[in-house]
Amino acid sequence: METHFDVLILGTGLTQSITAAALSKAGHTVAHIDLENYYGGDQASLTQEELIDWYKKRPSQNNFISSAELLPFSRSYSISLAPALIPSVGPLIDTIVGSGVSRYGRFKLLDASFVYDSSQTLAFRRVPGSKEDIFRARDISLIDKRKLMRFLQFALSNFENKQEIGENEGTAFDTFLKDKFDLDTISREGIVYALAHCQSGTEPTLSSITRLRDYLRSAGKYGNSPFLIGHYGGLGELAQGFCRACAVNGGVYILGHKILSLKLPDESRSSPAAIELEGVPDTLTADIVIADQRHLLHADTGRPISSEEPVPQCAYAIAILNRPIGVPVSISPEEETKGHPLDTCIVTFSPGSLPTGASAVVVRALQVGEDTLSCPSGKYILYLWTKLLPLPSSMNSSKGLLQPYLDALVQPDAVEFSCFYTIDDVVDGSISGNLLTSSRTLLVPQLPPSWTEMGDVSARSAESLFREVMRLKALADEDEDEVPFWPPVDRTEEDDDEF
């Protein structure tokens, strides 16, 4: 086996995987390592058993799991650690198509988006996000339809220089909607939380409406919803697809081996990185290292790691259901009885909308069903997440926070399995100060928790990493040529099916 590589990549998360595929296609030799024996890292798609193993490795103070017993057909579940909604227009979809990885995966559109409203008989209000939705809605008055449509037309336009924006770039988005477009509370709630995907109504107007415009422009490209969801657990499957693309172009993959030692590269090319893996006889060397925090921390680099306690950032829940959540199936009550349940939908709980829930944060729920091939027929996977307020950890139990929301969505007997956990943010200083000694080690940034932004941020980070590697290479080789992120897809490329 070849032991020297241009680039050593640690972790098969989505960002690293995209970068690996791009570098490989651009002609660089890549060694891609992951401590786990599955692809995808923090974005992996796991079977129920793999999820339980994953869960057991995490600190258990604020976490909870209903049971470690496997359900029937447990291997038919593709549970995503990062269920993402991919905007139909954006850097990730461009990357998926431009790289040719679209051939490996399939996608479906989000079926519907709801806001929780305890005053409604069915407790959920469908969020209209397009002219079609507004036209068909039965629960919006004519005047409100007009105002909503007027706002959406504005949001789709080149509003940057328009008078309504004017001095209001930093104004709270909710206030802007009220003052400039005379929108009522219900319309504003839908726009702020379910269309623009803000964390709060105080987010500044310009950034919120810009994000909203991106999503509105995504709607209609493949269908009525702006968002795609990948089959088999989404981002994890995509990461795997990019790894496959990398392997097809010569990338070497080693999964599930402990790192015995890792020496990061010095500034000069004469002192490359070196990594020893358990069970692998040769020491692998590389000129450049791309790695995420987890792999750098794991590897024994001989440098002190920060002793500060990790700060929990977000709380998550995953539940396996034997029936769908009780959202109305169709827009009109007459169609209600005829329709079959919606397979894939999101429910947004705005702050304070659930009396037994949190008053200051948004909680989001995503249900996926068998149409996404993530679970057996008749079952559903429900994901919940919310950002945590900076409170003492005893007050931040993920179960305590999210259980009321789970209860609002389904009856307890519908839940066959559930687990609650938090994701911590490792304090950045512990990595960048101590471990990174040269510009030849590139740190992969953590992805934001937002389902709608995660994928695009990952694609952009991957492109930056790719360009940085090319820049370092160009300096070294004195090569001036501009290399594209994705060359035109080679139609005759044979897939290596033994991968």
Add this chain to the structure above:
Amino acid sequence: MSVNYNKNSPSIKTRYAKLHQKENKNYTPETLSLTSQLLSINPEFYTIWNYRRQILTEGIFPLKSATEVNDLITADLNLTMSALRQNPKVYWVWNHRRWCLEHVPENPGEDQSNWRKMSWVKELRVIESFLDADPRNFHAWNYRRYVLQSPYVDHTWEQELNYTTRKIESNFSNFSAWHQRSKVYTSLWERGINDEELKSIKNQEFNLIKQAIYTDPGDQSIWLYHRWLVGEGKDEELLRREIEMIEELLSIEPDRCLDTLIHYKTLLLRHRYSLKDRDECITLSSRLRQLDPFRDGRYQDIANELLSMPNN
């Protein structure tokens, strides 16, 4: 593939010259093949479609068995299909397709399947795929009406109404879909309907169109359908109600839909004249002259017509 419209291009010229043998009534497989080649270069050359039909009917079909004729018809249907994929808005191609359907032979005794029924039923699916690709292609809608009137096609008016509803819901800026809706209702009402039912259906439609008007008052197609619904305005109560609806819209959308408002108010004036109402209309038309100076002459004409209205 770009279409060569130039009759003087060498490839078309030579082939056309050969075809000029039609004066000699040369209806052979060779000339048929020449028409195929010409039509694949330029499917808009209607003379050639005409000639092709002559060749088939007079030179080729008489010599063939029913099965062979059916195969030839199928081949021509495929030919039109590839032409339509390039450009689904060519009259002559759709016409040729109609001709093909009308010339499907009766299946001979040994074959139990009904060729004619099969081809017409398939045609409904074909036209649906064209309307899925472009729901606003009036050629396709015309053709759909042609297919629906065939005795071989079972399709109720309710099904057609639902079809238009689906198309309208996905994008109500579709004049053809609304037009089709009006055609379904017209043929239904011609068969006989009592006043109660008519009123109830019309009210339903007014509700539907009102949703569209408030969602996007700038859309042309919905106003055209609204005008069709109002008709001559003989029902004064209905007319007043719709005028009120527009005036409510005007209160939140100033200066919109004025032209339509004047139109309906004028209809009302024709049935029940009042000076006050007339002067209101003239004021509206002056406002329009300010807002839309490009059409000043038209609004002036409207004002003149109002002024000359007889006092009843």
